[in-house]
Amino acid sequence: MKTGDPMHSARHTLAAVATLLLAGCANTSSMVAVGPHTYKVTETASVLKGGANVAAQAAFAAAGKRCKEDGEGRTVTPLKTHEVSSLASVPTLSNGYAVTFRCAAPDPNFPPDNRPAQ
Numbered sequence: 001m002k003t004g005d006p007m008h009s010a011r012h013t014l015a016a017v018a019t020l021l022l023a024g025c026a027n028t029s030s031m032v033a034v035g036p037h038t039y040k041v042t043e044t045a046s047v048l049k050g051g052a053n054v055a056a057q058a059a060f061a062a063a064g065k066r067c068k069e070d071g072e073g074r075t076v077t078p079l080k081t082h083e084v085s086s087l088a089s090v091p092t093l094s095n096g097y098a099v100t101f102r103c104a105a106p107d108p109n110f111p112p113d114n115r116p117a118q
Helices: 006-024 051-070 087-092
Strands: 028-035 038-046 075-084 094-104
Touching: 028 051, 038 051, 038 075, 051 075, 051 094
Parallel strands: none
Antiparallel strands: 028 038, 038 094, 075 094
């Protein structure tokens, strides 16, 4: 097969486009500790999968999982939330969402469902 063959070039172009589209469907996640029982999680999701809305849901789900791992009935207390966008996400058409949160210990003055006692 010759290098200048149009079919050869078209196959490479098609493979590159397919790779970019599949990469755009991926979700990515990162979590870092920023203090005692305090973390920042960033999630990204393809705009084809819902972008920032899906990323926000995934970020809060990851936060809940982290607090559950911290144990003792700790719950997510959001400290800061925001959408994340960068030029780096343009090739994969993805948007992100970041949540800085604290895994708060249960308040002994409230029942487990957080409603005041009557």
